[in-house]
Amino acid sequence: MKISRAILVPAILLVYLAVMAYLGISGLRSGQTTPTAYTATLVVSLVVIVLLHFFLKKRERLRRQRLDDIKRNSTKQE
Numbered sequence: 001m002k003i004s005r006a007i008l009v010p011a012i013l014l015v016y017l018a019v020m021a022y023l024g025i026s027g028l029r030s031g032q033t034t035p036t037a038y039t040a041t042l043v044v045s046l047v048v049i050v051l052l053h054f055f056l057k058k059r060e061r062l063r064r065q066r067l068d069d070i071k072r073n074s075t076k077q078e
Contacts, residue, residue, distance in 0.1 A: 004056075004057075004060065005056055005060065006053055006056035006057040006059075006060055007053075009052065009056060010049045010050070010052055010053040010056075013049050013052070014049060017042070017045050017046070017049070021042055024038060024041075025038075
């Protein structure tokens, strides 16, 4: 079974975000980063990843529909 790009890319980005959040927690604890900035960065990143997931899902659906239309039209012409 092939893993959908709409699942794979956001999953990789979520792992990356988790690693970056873990690495950034030391800056938060030492006072280099404010809690607001840290939280806002995480929230905005999560929102972008979720929007990317839905965008890629829609793109795959449209591509599948276009390929189905091409197949349907090629069988009608024969």
